[in-house]
Amino acid sequence: MLYRTCVSAFVLAGLVGAVCSSPAAFAQTTKSKILYLTESKGFKHGSVNRDKKDLAPSEVAMTQLGQQTGLFSVHCTQDTKADFTKENLKNYDIVAFYTTGELPIADADRDYFMNEWLKQKGHGWIGFHSAADTFRTNNPAHKWYWDLCGGTFKGHPWNAGELVTMTVHDTTHSAMKPFGGEFQIKDEIYWYDHWVPENVHVLMSLNIEKCKTKGQVSKKKEGDKEVESIHAEHVPVAWCRSWGDGKIFFNSLGHNGSTWTDKRFLDSTEAAIRWIRNEVPGDAKPNPDVSKGWHEKSVKDAAAK
Numbered sequence: 001m002l003y004r005t006c007v008s009a010f011v012l013a014g015l016v017g018a019v020c021s022s023p024a025a026f027a028q029t030t031k032s033k034i035l036y037l038t039e040s041k042g043f044k045h046g047s048v049n050r051d052k053k054d055l056a057p058s059e060v061a062m063t064q065l066g067q068q069t070g071l072f073s074v075h076c077t078q079d080t081k082a083d084f085t086k087e088n089l090k091n092y093d094i095v096a097f098y099t100t101g102e103l104p105i106a107d108a109d110r111d112y113f114m115n116e117w118l119k120q121k122g123h124g125w126i127g128f129h130s131a132a133d134t135f136r137t138n139n140p141a142h143k144w145y146w147d148l149c150g151g152t153f154k155g156h157p158w159n160a161g162e163l164v165t166m167t168v169h170d171t172t173h174s175a176m177k178p179f180g181g182e183f184q185i186k187d188e189i190y191w192y193d194h195w196v197p198e199n200v201h202v203l204m205s206l207n208i209e210k211c212k213t214k215g216q217v218s219k220k221k222e223g224d225k226e227v228e229s230i231h232a233e234h235v236p237v238a239w240c241r242s243w244g245d246g247k248i249f250f251n252s253l254g255h256n257g258s259t260w261t262d263k264r265f266l267d268s269t270e271a272a273i274r275w276i277r278n279e280v281p282g283d284a285k286p287n288p289d290v291s292k293g294w295h296e297k298s299v300k301d302a303a304a305k
Contacts, residue, residue: 027279028122032072032093034273036062039078041101045130047257048098050078058098058128061260062269069270071277080104086112094124094276097131098254114144119244124276126269129254132190150200150239150250151192157216158189158206158235160255165210166237169290170203174280175249176238178267179204185262188255191235197291199241201284205294206235214302232302234295238268240275242284247276 038048038056047058055063059076066072072094077083081104089095089112117123127149135145136152146152158164165184168176189206208214215232238251249272251265259265275282 028093028277031070032122032273032277033091034062034066034072034074034094034096035083035089035092036074036076036096036098037078037080037084037103038076038098039080039103040099041103042133043100043130045098045100045255047129047254047260048078057257058254058260061266062096065266065270071270072273084113085109086117089113089117093122094126094273096126096128097134098128099134100130101134102137103134110144114148118148118246118248121245122277123246124273125243125246125248126272126276127248127250129188129190129252131250132192132252136193138193146194146196147199148243148248150241150248151195151236153190154193155216156188156190158211158213160188161186162211162213164189164213165207166204167207168204169287170201170283173201173203173240173282174275175240175268175272175282176203178264178271182207183264185253185259185264186256187253187259189235189237190252191233195236195291197234197236197288198286200236200239201241201287202236202290202294203238203240205237205290206298208232208235208298209301215298230302232298234291234298236291236294240272240282240284241286247284249276 048056050056055076062074066074084105086109118125132149132151133153135142163184163186167182168179170176171181215230217230219226219228240249253259253265274280
């Protein structure tokens with residue numbers, strides 16, 4: 001009897017352990033509340049331009065996504081100073097940025113966000129497109145944001161009208177499944193300063209081999225001739241990382257309004273939110289070898305144009 005009881009207890013413990021190790025074991029059971037910050041202190045993108053309307057195109061898309069999935073509610077704001085505060089952050093589970101420039105974030109609110117709020121289970125930060133064009137100047141005081149975002153804007157050789165090809169590196173990550181292994185899209189693509197591949201799990205990158213634009217073209221005089229050269233490097237497009245028990249997800253797409261009606265992009269955003277909620281799987285372990293390999297490939301592909 002004792003043996004049978006012990007075996008039953010052992011089996012039960014194993015089952016409990018198996019359940020608890022799955023993402024669903026830690027999933028939230030209530031709607032997430034998202035604070036979507038779209039203030040522009042630099043260039044204002046059309047996707048966050050309200051243009052005398054109540055909401056901008058990306059704000060409409062996020063609001064509708066929450067309503068259609070029943071997964072989350074969204075408060076859209078373009079007032080960082082009023083809404084990105086310690087007291088107000090306590091009302092939310094996820095903060096999303098589609099911002100530019102030097103946002104008016106107080107030191108105390110920043111410290112609470114990075115050191116306490118973001119480290120909580122079920123909490124997360126999502127960056128869209130020009131979130132990387134925020135706090136990008138080489139001011140050491142901005143390092144906290146470079147760590148948060150993963151990289152900062154240094155240019156966009158790939159303009160909004162160009163059809164570009166993406167390669168997904170981690171097809172098992174839930175936020176990447178909507179894209180498949182490779183896909184094309186028209187959108188403006190950034191490359192980055194303050195990029196530290198040892199900190200992030202790269203999910204997808206620009207495939208320069210299959211793009212018309214290969215990198216940044218420059219010209220200089222050599223005697224009577226004008227010589228053209230091209231600079232290329234790894235161009236990550238989406239990545240993620242853990243932050244304590246919280247999670248970070250960044251997607252460079254979103255410049256074009258059409259991206260915000262693209263089912264693949266919206267499904268990916270939904271999956272990223274579910275990932276932050278611990279409902280679905282997704283690796284966040286840094287994979288710097290991917291960045292290294294794709295840097296070498298990108299340079300080679302650009303040279304072979």
